[in-house]
Amino acid sequence: GDSVTQMEGPVTLSEEAFLTINCTYTATGYPSLFWYVQYPGEGLQLLLKATKADDKGSNKGFEATYRKETTSFHLEKGSVQVSDSAVYFCARTTSGTYKYIFGTGTRLKVLA
Amino acid sequence: GAVVSQHPSRVICKSGTSVKIECRSLDFQATTMFWYRQFPKQSLMLMATSNEGSKATYEQGVEKDKFLINHASLTLSTLTVTSAHPEDSSFYICSATGPRGGEQYFGPGTRLTVT
Numbered sequence: 001g002d003s004v005t006q007m008e009g010p011v012t013l014s015e016e017a018f019l020t021i022n023c024t025y026t027a028t029g030y031p032s033l034f035w036y037v038q039y040p041g042e043g044l045q046l047l048l049k050a051t052k053a054d055d056k057g058s059n060k061g062f063e064a065t066y067r068k069e070t071t072s073f074h075l076e077k078g079s080v081q082v083s084d085s086a087v088y089f090c091a092r093t094t095s096g097t098y099k100y101i102f103g104t105g106t107r108l109k110v111l112a
Numbered sequence: 113g114a115v116v117s118q119h120p121s122r123v124i125c126k127s128g129t130s131v132k133i134e135c136r137s138l139d140f141q142a143t144t145m146f147w148y149r150q151f152p153k154q155s156l157m158l159m160a161t162s163n164e165g166s167k168a169t170y171e172q173g174v175e176k177d178k179f180l181i182n183h184a185s186l187t188l189s190t191l192t193v194t195s196a197h198p199e200d201s202s203f204y205i206c207s208a209t210g211p212r213g214g215e216q217y218f219g220p221g222t223r224l225t226v227t
Contacts, residue, residue: 032214043118043205043221044156089155098144098209100216104155 002028002094006103009087013080013110021075021106023064023090031092033057033066033073034100038087047075047088080110115139116208118219125196125226133191133222135206141186142208146216147179150203162189196226 007022025031032051036044048057053068062077073090090103115138125131135145144163148156160176162168162183170176178200180192189208193200203223207216 034215036218041223044218046215046218049215093214098214098216099146099158099161100207102155105153107153 002026002031002092002101004090004092004101004103006090006106008104008106010107010109013108015082015110015112016079017110019075019077019080019084019108021088021090021108023073023075023103024071025073025090025092027068027071029095031094033064034091035062035064035073035075036089036091036102038089038105040086044089080108082110082112084108085110114210114215114217116142116206116217116219118204118206118222120222121220122223123225125224127197127226128195130192130194131196131224133193133204133206133224135189135191135208135219137187137208137217140208140210140217142189143186143211144209145183145189146207147181147189147191148205148207150205150221152203156205159191193224196224198226200224201226 003026005024034049035047037047048059050057050066056065064075087105087107089105091100117136119134147159150156159174160168160170162181164183168181183189205221207218
């Protein structure tokens with residue numbers, strides 16, 4: 001069935017370090033893929049999305065490329081800031097419905 | 113555009129009482145709304161899907177008589193937690209899609225604490 005696998009956290013980085021958070025999905029159908037960010041005590045905010053193979057989503061310095069050959073949608077940022085500390089969720093649409101499937105979330109902590 | 117609000121943002125209630133949470137799409141018609149539950153430091157768990165004017169579809173394991181969902185208009189869905197107990201304490205998040213489906217837009221969440 002449809003699923004999303006996300007790397008375990010927490011991830012702790014120093015400010016200005018390079019960030020990668022891995023996300024892979026099951027190759028069922030033609031899902032849209034998303035990264036959401038959740039700050040403490042808040043709801044989800046869409047960070048970026050990609051709707052088809054080879055699309056690159058980008059926002060606020062974050063990027064992710066929809067890789068069909070590796071069924072991956074890894075989140076990257078070249079230089080993280082303390083304000084990027086949050087939980088990041090990878091998600092995909094499900095086949096034939098409007099439902100989303102979320103990964104387990106990866107907590108990022110950036111130290112000054 | 114595509115803003116979803118929730119009310120209240122926080123609520124504390126006594127065990128045995130009922131609590132209603134509202135989810136509104138402010139600038140679009142939400143033909144489908146979703147209700148999620150999130151436990152501390154965990155991912156979102158889909159509870160149910162509601163379509164305007166029809167009964168909600170609940171995910172396996174979610175008690176429909178305990179979590180009453182009403183989607184009476186294209187801009188409003190409500191979740192009522194009936195006879196709440198401390199184990200119902202959680203963060204409840206709604207989302208909505210427009211007439212063409214696709215991307216979900218998320219509300220800010222409601223933190224429910226049952227004492």
